[in-house]
Amino acid sequence: MHNCLTLRRLRQTLVSIVFFLLLLNAPQGSFAQDTKAALKNQPIAAPSGLVAPATESPAEVKSRDSEQLFRLERVLVQGGAELITIHARLDGIEASREPNWVPLVTILRDTLGDQQTENDRLRYVWPLTYTRPSTRQRLLGAVPFLYGRVGNKQNASTQAPPPVLDLAATNREVWNSIFWLALQNVLIDPYGTPVKASTRSYQNNITAYRKSHIIRALSVLSLYDTVEGSQVFSLSELSEIQARLRLTDKTFGGLVGDHNFERFNDKELSNTRDERGHNWELLRQRVEAESLLFEPLQMPDGSATHALVWVAKPALNDNRGKKYDGRFLNIASPWTDKRLLSWDGYTETRYFDAENRAVPAETPGARATEMIPLALYGLDNPKIPMVLVDFRDGLNPKRREMSRRALHDVTRNILSLSTFGDLPFFLGHTIFDFVTGRRGMDVNQPSRVHTYSQLKLLLSLNQSLDPELREQIGKRLEKVSLNPLENDLEAEARLAKQQYEALLAYAKRSDGLPAKLERDRRAEMLPLAHSRKEQIFFRAANILSFGAYTHREKATPDMTERLDLARRLGYHSRFLRDVARSIGQVDVAWNLADIKQSLQFISEHGAGADSTTAKAAAAIFLRTADSDTRRSCLDSLSRMTNPRAKSELLRLSQLRDVDQARKDLIISYLNGPPPTPTPIASTNPKPISARVDQ
Structure with missing residues (x-):
């Protein structure tokens, strides 16, 4: 009996140690495992050659620096992407005759290697002051009731810095959080107060540390947009970045759909x-x-x-x-x-x-x-x-x-x-x-x-x-500060510069960021190649393996083309939903050429468009007086294969407040095959314009 109890306690101790080490070394972002594999035994190369040479003279640069508070740097990444970095002049940290430019926030935009904006996708957000804590900081962060800073991290790692968020996979954060919460309550807490208090203290400190840098990234993005007025990000992109970062503070924030971003941001503001x-x-x-x-x-x-x-x-x-x-x-x-x-x-x-x-x-x-x-x-x-x-x-x-x-x-x-x-x-x-x-x-x-x-x-x-x-x-x-993981201002500025150099070096290497980008695109193919049940199975496998397994499709010659089409379809569908949700007459508030362009794209390529797109096309039909736009709405509805499109056509034909001319047009689409739409040219490299009245 005594031996059984001894073995049971030993087993409990070993299990608690394993789970504690997993928690202590848990990745702070989806880069953690990929960067370890990519950087193993690989020296960091100098980041030269990534940025196009400046055409300004030294005197012009110095004059511009003395007036600017922020500046922007864009670095091309092999494989079709770019790193967009906001630098700030942090003269408040150290007194110097020269401006103290510090990189603060970097965002990766996946462009698929072209100049079109409709198929762009925002990926990772790096607050460059956010770093992996040192071993000493991690250990002290797990000490219960230790409320205070214990020093600074001296130097950043040569690995790529950890992002705080993958904008294209925010649902992953939700399921991982729920899984860790269940693991804590079911498996770790029963092993006693010391283990319970230690792991919970560490998790609270990690969460607070990440949150503080998300808040700072939000402030930097908002300040840059207000002070500099740059259009490096479109209105929809800026809304997405701000909403996704704010939603990290909500339990199920990663599951919020993009159609709620504008309303959520307005409410928060x-x-x-x-x-x-x-x-x-x-x-x-x-x-x-x-x-x-x-x-x-x-x-x-x-x-x-x-x-x-x-x-x-x-x-x-x-x-x-x-x-x-x-x-x-x-x-x-x-x-x-x-x-x-x-x-x-x-x-x-x-x-x-x-x-x-x-x-x-x-x-x-x-x-x-x-x-x-x-x-x-x-x-x-x-x-x-x-x-x-x-x-x-x-x-x-x-x-x-x-x-x-x-x-x-x-x-x-x-x-x-x-x-x-x-x-x-x-x-x-x-x-x-x-x-x-x-x-x-x-x-x-x-x-x-x-x-x-x-x-x-x-x-x-x-x-x-x-x-x-x-x-x-x-x-x-x-x-x-109560957090042992925090660093002071001077240390953060130093670490930000070091981490930016490491990120640029990681972006330059073919087995670094370009390889990571290619893997992300293969993972993005999942909903295009598998049913919803299969997607749930692969997601569960990712969670249960602590992120070690991520299902990715095999690279094929047509992968980029399929991603391009799927992203453009999503772009035009979102735009039509925004138009449908707006208030007032569509003809006055929006550019009809943009609306017709999106409707025509749906007509040609949107056979599999979802029910919300069908509902948006029907709503636009009722709120426009332009005959061409109405016909484009019906064209797109007649070519969608989802049942909601057919239901919307029937509903429109039965409305009493629709004049007879519109009803006849609707019935013609219900009774006969729709006419073949005129193909549209290649996508305009400029984004669809915002509302006319803004």
Whole structure:
């Protein structure tokens, strides 16, 4: 009996160790396994020869660099693709006479080797500051209740950097997450609290680390589009990138269809503006009520994401003993703090007129006032402004950030309580959340990861902040992070440059990114060659093998042609669905030539178009007065093989509000074979234009 128990415990220990090692070395993206195989015993070559030589003179380049905040680099990849990289001038990190250009985000666009945009497909997104943690960081990330950074990763790996997302296979992230969750609950958690707490802590840290860099990538893309106004990405591509990155925070976000992107982005943008405006007013009113100074900090696009709170040194004596209400401020009273009277930290001299309005120093009658910074707040939070930096108490923001994480770790990992299975805990947790949110208490609030990540980007881009103040904010900000996997600003800039060089070298080698691209295209052929049941089987095999197995079709001479046709069909189908969902008269809001081009493509090549495309063609038929467009709608419906197309034709013929001429035209398509459409020329290399009224 004793031997059986010993063997059972040994088996449990071995199984837990195996699963922990799998979790510790789990790939952070679909590149993890491919890059290991491709880079094994292969030296990294220099990235020269990838970029077309610049035609600008050194003087012109220097003049342009001094004015630009962002710049774009496009690198062709063998096999028909391009790497699009956004570089930013991060002068806020290190003082130098030359601009400090740092690559921040790279996106791979698969073009199939031509100039047409209809068959382009966005693939991987690399935030270049996002790197594989060092072994030391990984081990410390698995230590329960270790809330803090433990140093920086010194050098990036020579492997290709890990992408945070494959835009063409987002459903893979969903099923992998569900599988790991089931594995954690069913197989790992029963092996005891130490194993359970360790693996869950590591997974939480990995998730938070990835999320912070996704947030930064989103901010960079948004800033570049607003500041530079470049059309490197079409409106639909930009909408897809932003929506897919935002949806990574949702459990089933990877399953959301592309027709919901615009609505989802609009909703998220509206919520963000509401939260910022709400928190702006809460903080400003509280600051002014306490006789303090409110100063918003703006991103380069003009959006105020953070705010500084100052106190005038002469006001310390004037308000000594004044009653202080710290609601929404969540810092100690400045009126009873004797340290401020002999403050030896950072100060600024500001100038005010007789009505206490800030004015330039040369303004007649301006008086100089010494200002002391008290705190810095993030405005992007669902409930209240969140204190990120307290200049008098560096641990204040960290304690508040730890409150939610520690409560979660104790209740979930130690006490095994769940809001779904324990009613008393659910009621207590709900009431506690309600009270802290209503009273403006910065305790047990949503994580600061979002606003923390944005502040790091703001500090590196904002050139208006005094260098000394920026340095002090940066040092204090790093203390707020609870994640051992994080690196500081200078380390991230260094790692980004190293990872970009490794990525370019990987793109140059024939067994690197070009080979990966070819494998991805073969995997993309799966729905074109197999039924839905077979696809489910192959997907399950991929999940159960921890991503080691991915079904790919054999390369054939017509593979590129078939992918080209499938992508163009999807492109035109999406465009018709967008037209059908729009409001107003189609003839006024959209370019009819573009609509007819898409309908004609469906007529010629869209026999297998889905039911949503058939529904869109029928909707356009009813909302256009152009006879050619109506005939094109019927042409496309009559050539679709799915039952919905026939049903839509019957429905249109039975509508009462359709005039007799249209009914006769519909009946002619129902009763007889449709006329052969006039073939359209090769696809226009320019994208279908957006709405006319935009």
